[in-house]
Amino acid sequence: MTTKLNTFSFFIFIWLCFGTNMSAQTALCKTQVTKSTGSSNCLASITFEDIDNGSTNYNSYSLSQLVFPLPGTYSVTLTVTNANGMSSSCMSSLIVSDDVKPIPYVKSQVYVKLNMDNTKTLTPEMFDAGSFDNCTGISHITVTPSVVTCNDVSPKTVEVRVYDNAGNWDYATTSVNLSNAQNSVQSLACNAEILVVLSEGETREIFTNELLEGGPYKCWQEYDLDILENNVARSNNFVTSADVQKI
Numbered sequence: 001m002t003t004k005l006n007t008f009s010f011f012i013f014i015w016l017c018f019g020t021n022m023s024a025q026t027a028l029c030k031t032q033v034t035k036s037t038g039s040s041n042c043l044a045s046i047t048f049e050d051i052d053n054g055s056t057n058y059n060s061y062s063l064s065q066l067v068f069p070l071p072g073t074y075s076v077t078l079t080v081t082n083a084n085g086m087s088s089s090c091m092s093s094l095i096v097s098d099d100v101k102p103i104p105y106v107k108s109q110v111y112v113k114l115n116m117d118n119t120k121t122l123t124p125e126m127f128d129a130g131s132f133d134n135c136t137g138i139s140h141i142t143v144t145p146s147v148v149t150c151n152d153v154s155p156k157t158v159e160v161r162v163y164d165n166a167g168n169w170d171y172a173t174t175s176v177n178l179s180n181a182q183n184s185v186q187s188l189a190c191n192a193e194i195l196v197v198l199s200e201g202e203t204r205e206i207f208t209n210e211l212l213e214g215g216p217y218k219c220w221q222e223y224d225l226d227i228l229e230n231n232v233a234r235s236n237n238f239v240t241s242a243d244v245q246k247i
Contacts, residue, residue, distance in 0.1 A: 025057040025082040029090035036099040037071060042135035044068045044096040046076065051092045057079045059089075071098045071136060071166060098166035102133035104141075106160045106174045111180040116207055118150040118219045120178075127160045127174055136165035150219040154181035168176045179209065181216035188223075189214040198241045 030053045035044040035094045045067050055061070058080035068074055074094045081087040104229035112120045131138055144159045155175035163169040190211050198204060208223045217223070226233040229246070 002014045008156070015186060023237065025080055025086055025088045026055060027028075027058075027061075027078050027080045027088040027090040028053040028055045029076075029078050029092040032093045032095065033076075034095045034097060036097055037067075037135050039100050040134065042070060042098070046094065046138045048078070051076055051078045051094075055088075055090075057082055059083045065104070068094070068096045096166065098135045100134060101168045101170040102131060102138060102164040103131040104129075104131045104160055104162040104170055106172045106173040109155070109175055110158075111177045111179075112219070113150070113209055114148070114150055116209060116220055118180060118221070120148050122146055122148060122158065122176065124160070126176075127158065128162075131160075131162045133162075133164040133168075139163045139165045148176060148178060150178070150180035151182055152178060153183050154178040154216040156181075177216070179215045179217065180219055184216050184218040185214070188212060188217070196239060200241050203238050203240045206239060 029051055033050055037044050048061055060080055061080045064077035076092050076094045077089055079087050079089045105225055107129045110126050114120045122143045128141055140163050142161045148156055155177045157173055158176050159171050159173050161169055161171040191213050194210050208220045210223050225237050227237050
C-alpha cells in the first residue's frame with residue numbers, strides 16, 4: 001500500500017513540475033497594419049507591438065522583417081517560441097504608405113515679357129528651383145494662375161503646387177514681374193539696339209515689345225511704333241534683308 005502511494009505521488013509531482021509547460025504557445029497577429037515612411041528617408045520600421053494581437057505562452061519572439069524601404073504591401077510573419085523550443089507563427093499584412101509632403105523650392109522672382117496678344121502662359125519650369133520629394137518622387141507641378149495678362153498688377157503673386165507620386169502635395173508662393181501691367185509706368189525706356197536676323201529675301205515685322213525695356217508698360221496695342229528711314233517714317237513696320245546697314 002505504501003509503494004502505491006509513493007508511485008501516485010511521483011506522478012503528481014511530474015504533472016505539477018511540467019504541466020504548465022505543456023500549454024500550447026499561440027501566435028496571434030493583427031490582420032492588417034499601416035505604417036508611414038519617415039520624413040528624412042523612405043523607410044518604415046515595425047516592432048513586435050505593431051504586429052502582435054495577444055500572443056500567449058511564449059518566451060521569445062521574432063519578426064520576418066523589421067525595416068521596409070519602399071511604400072507598398074508586405075507580408076510579415078510573427079513567430080513566438082516557448083521555453084521548450086516549441087513555436088507558433090502567424091502572418092499580418094503590412095501597408096507602408098508615403099504620407100510625407102514633397103518640398104517645393106521656387107525662384108524668388110520671375111520676369112516675363114508678354115506676347116503681342118498681351119498674355120503669357122506660365123509654366124512650372126519658369127518657377128521651379130529644384131523641388132524635392134524624399135520617397136516616391138515628383139509627379140507634377142502646377143502654377144496658379146496659369147496665364148497672366150496686361151490687365152494684371154505687377155508683380156503678380158503666383159502659387160506653385162508640387163505633387164508627389166503618392167498624391168501628397170505642398171505649395172509655395174512667389175511673384176512674377178510683367179513687362180505690361182495695369183500699374184504701368186508713364187515714361188518709356190527703349191533698348192539702345194535690337195538684333196534682327198533675316199535670311200536673304202525674308203521680311204519681318206518689328207513689334208513694340210522688342211524695343212521697350214523696363215516697365216511695366218500698358219498693353220502693347222496702346223503704343224505706336226514708327227520706323228524712320230532718313231528721319232522719315234515708313235508706311236509700315238516691316239524690315240527686309242535689303243535693309244541691312246541702311247537704317
